[in-house]
Amino acid sequence: MRRPTLNDVARAAGVSYATADRVLNNRGSVSGKSRRRVQQAIADLGYVRDQQAANLSRRRQFQFRFILPIGNHSFFQALHAAVAEEAPVQRGDRVDLSIVGTPALNADAQAAALDAVGEDCDCVAVVATRTERVTAAIRALDARGIGVITLVSDAAPEVRRAYIGIDNRTAGRTAGRLMEIAHGARAGLVLPIVGALQASDHRDRLDGLHDALAGTMPAIEILPAISVQDRADLMRDMLPRALAARPDISGIYSIGAGNRGLLEVLARHRGPRPFTIVHELTPVTREGLSGGLFDAVIDQKPAQEVRRAIEVMKAIATGNAWRDPARDITPAIYVKENMPLEGGSPRAL
């Protein structure tokens, strides 16, 4: 019951190993008859190429580079940690991961990091900004034969090979639906809080919120978004004023970061607490969920995205097909009860 090798295939097809190899890897010239017999034998025996032996023989070693924003956002830190955690595991499978950090939202730095990718690199994943410079840099890399995928934040779709990340408009719609559920069939007033409206992901989420709440009856209205630059201090400053101005606010949708400030403001808030949705599972948002100050977290599961990215990068590097990631990467909804445990250290046998 040993699994068949290419030698078995050759024997079954009545040809030499060399010919079977030529068919399998279509190289050299093979007559139609031999080709058919080999393919038949492959089908009959259920032969599947041993990837591990193949990789060994080809001395195939993948170099993948992740270009990630650095910054004190917990989300980026989590993303970074997720890549770092995969590195030693992948190392044993002949895949080397390297990480380059760039200042967040800096298109020049990103383009520079892309340009700096060496020839030995097989594929690049970048948390992209959608700018001319980055588009050009990605195109240049592709011309050098190095595929680029985008992670978390997309670039121009025509230049990258795949995008691994959630659709932010969908995320916003999901938040809107939760708002609607939380309002029952009552009217309401939702305050969106963004980092900056220039950021396309924030804008998309806000658009999604509008999509979902348009035409609710009775109406759930949406206030103009306040911008806190993803900073907790600005949140502490601006949010109380906004809440004071409109005491009838029944929902808060925090689209970006700075949620430490949000948490503090809500803790001090008098009166009925607005239904509060925030983004990304981080220490702060976990605290908010457990403490009951945040009602729901919309998360993109960065660790899963990273694993998925590596899968797709392998497929690109080997020229195989891959599953369209858009199908299974959707924003996750966490409430207090289904929030996953933090950490997750390996358990000894």
Place this chain on the structure above:
Amino acid sequence: MRRPTLNDVARAAGVSYATADRVLNNRGSVSGKSRRRVQQAIADLGYVRDQQAANLSRRRQFQFRFILPIGNHSFFQALHAAVAEEAPVQRGDRVDLSIVGTPALNADAQAAALDAVGEDCDCVAVVATRTERVTAAIRALDARGIGVITLVSDAAPEVRRAYIGIDNRTAGRTAGRLMEIAHGARAGLVLPIVGALQASDHRDRLDGLHDALAGTMPAIEILPAISVQDRADLMRDMLPRALAARPDISGIYSIGAGNRGLLEVLARHRGPRPFTIVHELTPVTREGLSGGLFDAVIDQKPAQEVRRAIEVMKAIATGNAWRDPARDITPAIYVKENMPLEGGSPRAL
């Protein structure tokens, strides 16, 4: 910049390949001095054993068996499909998956399937029932050196190596929290629908619902559960009567299967529609979500569970440590907006 091999390590440590190998795989006898020098060299060079070459050389081939319930429940079909889909992929990585179906909820058949596992099998995953016979069968397998993990439904924790699946009580609590959110701060009446209360997963979910809604103010009350045996026809029969008996029902929590019937009943239902939560993303529940008759689906992401199970089985078979799956396997909440697309065919390059 080739990655270091064990030969490089030996050279750096100033010992022979044989000695380095003895240290790495601790076999034979090695002096403390040599051992230290080799370990130092491993650390210095950042040597990581090439798993693929190692597997090849050991002719390590894993045989994993999945023992799954058969039945016309879409969930089990999805689980089956998920395993079947992984099979060819894993095949290329020297892992053979085989599936054995047993009649659902039949402990004898399950125990028989466990007993029938051959010596060449390295690890077994079973959707278990928590019964004496199954416990004994698992223990017997373990005694033969074949580890057993449970999938989706747990057995006695002391006999299995790991459980891959959601905590059903948590799932029930999650449903309860959604109910609470949907009720705003209003009173309500929730009707739970189970397959059978003997099934521990259904009982756990129901308990979770009670946990979450206990002490809500004003009270959200929970009716006694009706049992529809996971059958759509019984659902069509019993549910309308239950709804007629208590027109003030404001929420429905469908804990098991038979949701085709639920969908039809809700479509015909007059008056305000109860907030409806169901389990498992299947064609029927997708339809319910898109059509707006179901409000939320709690899903256990079977495909992800299967991949996770294979990972853990590999770790068990090789004697490595594995991550505690309980940390990241939590019930997912889907609403209409964040529901993943069906299918997910591979995309060509």
Place this chain on the structure above:
DNA sequence: CAAAAATTGATTGACGTCTATCAAACCCCC
């Protein structure tokens, strides 16, 4: 029919690790 071209077979040496064997070198103890 002969020459040219296409196809095939046989073989070889990697790739990095595992496993085993045998002889040589070293250590400790009496």
Place this chain on the structure above:
DNA sequence: GGGGGTTTGATAGACGTCAATCAATTTTTG
């Protein structure tokens, strides 16, 4: 310092595939 045990080195043949070479055979072509 000699004997017994322990540690070490050197080496070789797998594992399944890749990639290449060269000679032998078949087919095509003029």
